[in-house]
Amino acid sequence: MKRLLFFCILIVIIMSSSGCLSGGDDVKINLSGTEEQALTLDDIKDLPYVEGYGGRKNSVGQITLPVPYKGVPLTEIYELDHEITEDSAIRIIAEDGYIATFSYNQFVLGDFVTYDEEGNEITAGELTIILAYEEDGKDVIDGPLRVVIIGPNGPITDGHWWVRYVSEIEAVNIEQ
Template sequence: MKLTIPVLLISFLAVGFLMAAGCSDTKSPVAEAAPDYSDWRLTLKGASEMVFTLDELRNLPSVNGHGYCVSTTGFRFGPYRCKGVDLRVLASMAGGMEPGDTIWISAPDGYLWVFDLDQMEGRGFVTFNEGLAEIPSPPLRIILMYEQDGKPLSYNDGGPARIAIISEEPGVITEGSAWVKWVDRIEIKEKTA
């Protein structure tokens, strides 16, 4: 009987060590500090030019949807619940787009992607199921996402704002090249002759 208490005590300690050992870089359940994006600015240029802070972007009408993308080598990212501003809203604020115009999305790392008016309406994208087999495209929309899975977008995920192509249906995968990270400039270019 005398042995029971120390044996049990040490056993509890063992279990405690077992749960904690070797996991120093495992994510803590404590919420991560919100990233500081106070210096970030988004330049929106069309017929007029505007500059937004993140708070100002978040105050614009927002939309939600399912986002899921795949790299050119077949690596999938997601699925995510995405929240952001429909790119058409931003285009409209900059003066709108005419047939033949394009919208150029760029980031300070030097990456640029371009959408045309058809794509702004959610058309012309290739879509896949989770097995990466092509499926008919459901209605899609392009957003400037600032919230992913209910949290501010982390820097590694492209925060404070990145492009996402979203659907009301879960499990719809789109090609990831258009999902520009770290967006800081959106510019409408008029159709060239």
Template sequence: MEDAGMKRSFVRILAIFALICAAAACGCTGTTETTDPAASAGDEIAWNLTVTDGTQEKVLSFAEIKALPAWEGYGYAVSTVGIKYGPYTVKGVPLTTLFDLVGGFEEGDQVGISAPDGYYWVFDDEQMSGKGFVTFDENLKEKPSPDLTPILAYEFNGTAIPDGDGGPLRIVVATDEPGTITEGSAWVKWVDRIEVKRS
């Protein structure tokens, strides 16, 4: 009887551990030191992004995304299990710039971000205006939020984002202020589709 209870407890602990590992695999976790050979050689990165509002659709190549007006600042994230990623200097395109290609973004709209691995994240209109995020200091103590800008990043620390870090295109909740940490679950890796959901 006691052995059966111990086995059930062990199975529960194992299941909880598996769930934590699965959550950690989503969003922001998993960094490597590998680099994209195409990026190193200066060759074109073969990756397309679809931006749509359900009625209009625009497909952009990696080169076309890099040709859009860039935003530069800082990004720093923490995973669901407390692992920090960064700090990075980041470069990319504000999501609002991409929305302008399909009719803009209005109050009440939402944004769905998709990746080929099936991960999906939704930003509401408050978050698109840079508010409604939980922010932390470097000791992971919650702090008042500075101005934040959700961007589609293509560079970390001056180089192309490697595949192991979620490149070539990754969402970053970025800021002008270094040292601000945001929750990594919104930092979608390998972004290939962005959809404005009209209210």
């Protein structure tokens, strides 16, 4: 009996760590003004993806150095049911209720403050904000989905934009 219990627990641990249990997890995609859509992690992985490096700086100045990420640009998610205009914005909601809203300049043009490895502000090239499902070749640690900002030379951006455990995405319009 103990042996059977041990093997059952072992199988659950192996399936959890390999991502077998996460493929069908629902991420609620709520596009304002239209019918709500629910996409699974597998649906999201089937969308056009990009890869790049990104790092973050937390509120006390601690730097997490850039690592490779893979995911879907937020513009792809928005365009599932909306045309992008200069009034477009995208709101990301985490499982714990944390909310971040990205303006057109951020999610389309990649306009973010960036830092070097010492935390000094620098100018970076084109940045892309993505819904990441892969981090350093593995499933995202704080996920299954996390908002990540990537770009050339591994930009470091403010960590409050890096929403963990994404559960809902809303397409919104902001009058400028």
